[in-house]
Amino acid sequence: MTPSQLLSEGVELMLYGMGSVFVFLTLLILSIHLMARLLGRIAPPAAVAAVTPAKPAVQAEQGPEPDVLAAIQAAISQHRARRD
Template sequence: MTPSQLLLEGVELMLFGMGFVFVFLALLILSIRLMARLLERFAAPVPQRAVAAPVPTRASAQDPAPEVLAAIQAAIHQHRARRG
């Protein structure tokens, strides 16, 4: 085979492979969408839960105990002293 024939055969194989992958992915997307529609239609409806109470934010939470704050401050001081 000549180099040009080999190149054309490689391009043909590349296009065939890319086309096959494209068709496969398109079919995969279509089947996923079809399954989603089927599930929406035939699946039992999900019961709605009652609205949950709001989660308290950090600002409304209690402050840590003074002993905990002292331990945190000591750990930070020790860490900074080691770093130099």
């Protein structure tokens, strides 16, 4: 085969592959829209109740808990000891 024949067959194969992917994705999108409409008619969307989020209790102290603070301090001291 000549290079021009190989190139034309390659382009033909590329167009066939891209066309089949395009057709598949188009059919997929159409089927999704069709199913959404069908489900919309069969079971209309339920009314969503307005939900107010519960406010968390305000802590008197906004800092970390004492055991967390102790763990942080221990980690910092270990890090500094390894650096020296």
